[in-house]
Amino acid sequence: MIQFNNDAYRIGGIPVQDLCDKYGAPLYVYDAAIMERQYNQLKNAFSGANTKIKFACKALNNINVLKFFKNIGAGLDTVSIQEVWMGVRAGFDPKNIIYTPNCVSLEEIELAVKEGVQINIDNISILEQFGHKYGNTVPVCVRINPHVMAGGNINISTGHIDSKFGISIYQMRHLERVIKSEKIRVNGLHMHTGSDILDVDVFLRAAEILFEVTDHFPDLEFIDFGSGFKVPYKPDDYQTDVDALGVKLTSTFNDFCKTYGRNLELWFEPGKFLVSQSGTFLAKVNVIKQTTATVFAGIDSGMNHLIRPMFYNSYHHITNVSNPEGTQRLYTIVGYICETDTFGWDRKLSEVREGDILAFHNAGAYGFTMSSNYNSRFRPAEVMIYKGQDYLIRKRETLDDILRNQIEIEALI
Numbered sequence: 001m002i003q004f005n006n007d008a009y010r011i012g013g014i015p016v017q018d019l020c021d022k023y024g025a026p027l028y029v030y031d032a033a034i035m036e037r038q039y040n041q042l043k044n045a046f047s048g049a050n051t052k053i054k055f056a057c058k059a060l061n062n063i064n065v066l067k068f069f070k071n072i073g074a075g076l077d078t079v080s081i082q083e084v085w086m087g088v089r090a091g092f093d094p095k096n097i098i099y100t101p102n103c104v105s106l107e108e109i110e111l112a113v114k115e116g117v118q119i120n121i122d123n124i125s126i127l128e129q130f131g132h133k134y135g136n137t138v139p140v141c142v143r144i145n146p147h148v149m150a151g152g153n154i155n156i157s158t159g160h161i162d163s164k165f166g167i168s169i170y171q172m173r174h175l176e177r178v179i180k181s182e183k184i185r186v187n188g189l190h191m192h193t194g195s196d197i198l199d200v201d202v203f204l205r206a207a208e209i210l211f212e213v214t215d216h217f218p219d220l221e222f223i224d225f226g227s228g229f230k231v232p233y234k235p236d237d238y239q240t241d242v243d244a245l246g247v248k249l250t251s252t253f254n255d256f257c258k259t260y261g262r263n264l265e266l267w268f269e270p271g272k273f274l275v276s277q278s279g280t281f282l283a284k285v286n287v288i289k290q291t292t293a294t295v296f297a298g299i300d301s302g303m304n305h306l307i308r309p310m311f312y313n314s315y316h317h318i319t320n321v322s323n324p325e326g327t328q329r330l331y332t333i334v335g336y337i338c339e340t341d342t343f344g345w346d347r348k349l350s351e352v353r354e355g356d357i358l359a360f361h362n363a364g365a366y367g368f369t370m371s372s373n374y375n376s377r378f379r380p381a382e383v384m385i386y387k388g389q390d391y392l393i394r395k396r397e398t399l400d401d402i403l404r405n406q407i408e409i410e411a412l413i
């Protein structure tokens with residue numbers, strides 16, 4: 001059982017109310033110490049092999065967070081050329097950046113080659129064009145879909161047979177022909193089965209499938225097992241047992257390396273595991289609205305700032321940080337957007353009053369990065385707590401940000 005809010009009213013030692021007074025709300029706050037704790041936990045769990053951890057920056061892409069991960073020794077997993085550029089700007093050695101796009105053009109991949117990052121290709125058509133252009137001069141990793149269902153929401157599962165991700169394990173012969181004819185040097189194999197490893201043995205089965213196809217690829221330097229590390233969102237949630245996975249996977253991996261005849265690197269690219277728990281989203285309650293069915297707490301935010309509950313039906317634990325000792329009552333927490341943007345039904349919170357600050361826990365991953373300006377709302381500010389100190393790492397937007405790229409044409413004056 002995971003404990004939430006053992007110190008709910010402080011983040012990284014700083015009182016939440018002080019942060020809201022200083023920076024306003026809504027506000028994202030990230031505790032760097034928790035990112036480091038998570039990174040070290042993975043690092044230690046897989047210390048039995050030559051393991052490299054690449055932070056999947058689509059989960060949280062503030063440049064300070066990227067720099068922080070670079071400083072503690074992580075690499076970077078990117079899914080767009082823009083993320084590659086962000087990584088280079090943050091100071092990552094391009095060799096430590098992997099670029100794992102899906103359905104992008106060869107032109108975009110060429111830009112990534114120019115940056116010197118590790119390319120990962122997930123379809124045969126582009127791989128063939130890539131080989132035609134670069135032959136064996138630029139090594140490439142290929143993304144394999146082992147079709148092992150790792151569980152979780154269908155929108156985040158990528159391993160199923162209908163998934164658009166990866167080159168099917170059933171297309172090995174075709175893949176091999178393309179590699180041979182274009183003299184492509186495949187230096188890595190990659191899989192990313194989905195977002196939740198519910199069962200360590202299911203994950204190991206997918207790994208075994210990758211090991212089995214390695215005899216088609218004599219030039220491997222690494223195998224990238226993607227991500228899928230689950231973190232607890234509900235008070236009684238479990239998380240992926242990374243220590244058990246670490247023991248089992250490093251052992252089978254090392255056996256595999258012996259058979260393969262060379263020591264390869266073992267890569268992972270977690271997003272959520274590294275940053276989800278570090279983040280808290282804070283928003284003020286605008287209105288308490290009693291209806292015939294429920295009591296709504298309407299907050300000064302919505303799906304424009306935190307869309308996971310509406311998009312993935314995901315649970316975020318919510319606490320009332322302004323009234324910790326209040327009587328427990330039931331509320332339905334909703335946003336101010338003109339859509340049905342419900343954060344949670346029938347949540348027990350200590351009595352909520354207009355003006356109170358609610359904390360949405362585990363909001364570090366896919367929180368800010370999925371935010372938008374829908375309803376012409378400003379995106380929130382971001383604060384990072386680093387070594388006991390709070391830093392503003394993104395300022396709140398203004399109307400100028402909304403209008404920045406709009407062009408007011410003369411004809412309408």
Ligand SMILES: *Cc1c(COP(=O)(O)O)cnc(C)c1O
Binds near residue numbers: 056100226273
């Ligand atoms: C999104 C993504 C990840 C990170 O997934 P998490 O569930 O956040 O750990 C890793 N690899 C690839 C290729 C991804 O697209």
